[in-house]
Amino acid sequence: MPSISIKGANMPESPIRKLVPFAEKAYKANKKVYHLNIGQPDIKSPQIAMDAVSSHHLEILAYTRSEGSEPYRKKIAAYYHRNNIMVDENELIVTTGGSEALLFAMGSIADVGDEIIIPEPFYANYNGFATASGVTIVPVISKIEDNFALPPISEFEKLITPKTKAILICNPGNPTGYLYSQEEIETLAAIVKKHDLFLVADEVYREFAYDNLKHFSILEAKGLEDNAIIIDSVSKRYSMCGARIGCLVSKNKSVIKTALKFAQARLSPPTFAQIASEAALETPQSYFDEVIEEYKGRRDILIEKLEEIPGVQVGHPKGAFYCIAQLPVKNSDAFAQWLLEEFDLDGETIMVAPAAGFYSSPGVGLNQIRIAYVLNKESLIKAVNILKAALKEYKD
Template sequence: MPKISQKGERMPASPIRKLTPYADKAKLDGKKVYHLNIGQPDIETPDGMLNAIKNIDFKVWAYTPSEGTLTYRKKLTEYYNKLSYGITPENIIVTTGGSEAITIAMMACLDPGDEVIIPEPFYANYNGFASQSDIVVKPILSFIDNGFALPPISEFEKLITNKTKAIIICSPNNPTGYLYSKEELEALKELVLKHDLYLLADEAYREFCYDNREFMSPMHLDGLDENVIVLDTVSKRYSACGARLGCLITKNKAVLTTALKFAQARLSPGMVEQIAGTAAVDTPDAYFEAVNKEYTSRRDTLVSALNKMDGVYCPNPGGAFYVVAKLPIDDADKFCQWILESFSYENQTVMMAPATGFYSTPGAGYNEVRMAYVLNNEDLKSAMICLEEALRVYPGKVISSRAEVLSSN
């Protein structure tokens, strides 16, 4: 029997989806499962996107240019220049989802064996994308105690070698919801320029910033035009995860030329998706204002409920729609499986993602979980009641007083 590749053996499974069989079994057993494990919003997709699809009148479903249609790239330029990115359509390559933007950027900028530094916990699929390209991820720990702020630049310096080629950041962050400040980005700028590195900025959650906090992109910093590559997607902004439409943005002409070769190899992004994406740019501000208000309310519901539970600590995130919470448990992977497989409260249970899957450092996140507040407030309240009851009876519960939890954070 032929053997699969060594790369296939090394390719990590998704920590977000690996518990799906247990959730499916719970549903077959008649339990209601509250899905807090994955960032699939329940907010309705803007009417403009859906109507654009309904009103399509082309006669041939044809290839599009490898870099994306000029119509869509022009429309995207309107959107980004309202944010003061100062780009032209030539600075954009349209991709099949944000995932492809990340993989193309990695392949265009790094060779096999090169190293990329990523503050952790980080979006779990970065590991998978790096594995595909034989790139080495060098994680740098951030900590729940200070809300997962950017680690000190001195810690980055310790990791930099002659193989270090890039740093990846995600702000607002998945999985922590942390929003990087201007001061943190300025510090990264100096580091990137000092060591002549690429700075890949995953901005999938740009629209989701709370408490009047201001989003800032590395694109807003002077002197980084040759270093910054923005990775973006319509998935979260327009609640259109299934569209699989993203883009790569940079002012570095060599990166654009190289990235286009990878884009040509996969032929083209979808026509229908770009038609919908073009219409999406005209989504009224009122849509985002309502969404932001709703997510702020959901965040407050979730964080408040978590921090009232005995032995639980959850920092208040500044953006995105995720939290990472520390629970009084022995093993997050075991707990997240147990709550689906062996527990129910009033015939309900909760699906979460063990935070271990968002770390590369062995042992990190062993008592943390990621939750996405993509359910309505009433469902979130019910899910938190269920979680609190589960923590009361979990066999691997770690006993600590509320004072001990607070004093350690």
Template sequence: MPSISHRGTVMPASPIRRLVPFAEQAKNKGIKVFHLNIGQPDIKTPQVALEAMHSLDLNVIEYGHSAGRESYIKKLSAYYKTKGININTDQLMITTGGSEAISLAFLSCLDVGDEVIVPEPFYANYYGFASSTGVKVVPLSSDIDTSFALPSFSEIEKLITDRTRAIFICNPNNPTGYLYSREELEQLKDIVKRHDLYLLSDEVYSEFCYDGAQHISIMELEGLEDHTVMIDSVSKRYSECGLRIGMLLSRNPRIIETALKFAQARLCPPTLGQIAAEASLETPEEYFRETNVEYNKRRNFLIERLNRIPGVFSPMPKGAFYTVARLPVDDADKFCQWVLSDFSYNNQTVMMAPASGFYITPGKGTKEVRIAYVLNIDDLAAAIDILERALEAYPNRCLD
């Protein structure tokens, strides 16, 4: 029997979706499952996008340009300028989701065996993208007890080797909700310039910042034109995860030229998705204000409820719509599976993402879970009630 490739063998399974079979088994038993494991917003997609899809008048859905539809790119360039990001049409390209944008960035900026420093915990699929492109992820550890703040910048420089090519951040962060300050970004800028590195930034949650905090893009940093690559997406901003439309931005022409060569191999990004995404640029500002208010309410409710449960701790996230919570259990992976397979309350249970899958440092995150506050407050309340009852019943509960 032929062997599976080494690349396929080391490719990690998604910790976000690993427990899906147990959730399906629970549903087959008639148990309702509250999904706190995945960042699928329940906010309605903008009406302008839905109307654009309903009013389509096409006889043929054709191939498009590998960099994306010209009309969409022009409107995106204008959109980013309103956000303080002065970007030209030849400095951005459309991708098949933010996922492809990350893969193209790795393929364009790093060779097999090169290293990228990533603060952990990080979005689990980053490790998958790195594995599939032959890039080594070097974790920069942060800790729940310090609200996942970055360690001193001297610690970052200790990780830099002759194979380091990039630093990769997510701002605001998935899974922690951490939001980088301008001072932190300026310090990262100094490190990047001093060591001649790339600075990659996943900014798909830029619309979701709380407590008066403002998102600052790496594209706003002066003097880094040849070093920065920004990843964006419509998935969270417009609640359009299924469109699979993302963006890759860089003022370094060689990066865009190189990424486009890889993109040509997949021909073009989704045409129908681009049509809906282009229409979404006409979404009224009120949509974003209302969405932000809603997520802020959910965040405040969730964190207050979590921290009332004996033995549970979760810091207050400053952005995105996730939090990491430490639970009084022996092993969060086992607990999350047990909650789905062996526990229900009022014929309901809850699905969470074990946080160990968001770390690559052995032993980190084993008692933590990521929770996405993408459900309305009534459902969040029911889900946290279930979590509290499950912790009371769990045989391997370990209160200090």
């Protein structure tokens, strides 16, 4: 029998999706499942985007340019200008989701065996993208006790080797909700310039910053033009996860030229999704104001209720719509499966994402879960009550 590749065997399972079979069994057992495991917003997508697709006048659903349609790229550049990020349409490539932008970035800046330093916990799929690209992730641990703030510069510098090509951050963070300050971004800028590295920032949650804090992009940092690569997406900004449209942004011409070759190899991003995404850029600020206020309210009630549970420690997110909760259990994978297979409270249970999959350091995060507060407040309160009851009953 032919064998699969070593790379395929080493591809990690998604900690967000691997419990789906157990959730399906829970449905068949007539349990209601509150999904805290996946960052799929329940916020409606902008109507202007939906209308653009339904009212199109295309007669042929043709390829677009590999880098994305020119009108769309010009409108993206205008969006960045409004956010104090001065790029033009030739300094970005439209991708099939932020995921493809990350793959293009890794493929453009790193060879097999090269290293990328990432503060952990981090978005779980970074592990998969690195495996697919033959890149080694070198983690630097941020701690829940510090609310997942940027580790000291010395922790980064002692990990830098001749194989180090970049530092990768997610800002605001998935899974922590941590929002890096301007000072922290400038600290990272100094490190990458000193050691001639790239700084890659996954900024897909840029709009979601709370408590009167402001997102500071790596392309707002002075003198970082040759080092900075932004990963972006419409998925969370406009609640358009299914559009699968993102982009890679850099003022480094060699990066864009190289990434374009990867884009040409996959031909083009999807046409209808670009139409929807271009229209979404006309979404009024009032949409975001309402969404941010809603997420802030959800965060506040979630954190308040979690902190009432004995033995639970929780990070305080300042952006995005996730938090990490540390539970009084030994293994959150086993606990998450038990919640779906064996537990319910009046016919209801919850689905969470075990946090060990958001680390690459072995044995770290085993007693943590990621919670996505993408449910309405009433459902969040019910979900936390279920968690509280489950922890009382659960035996490791």
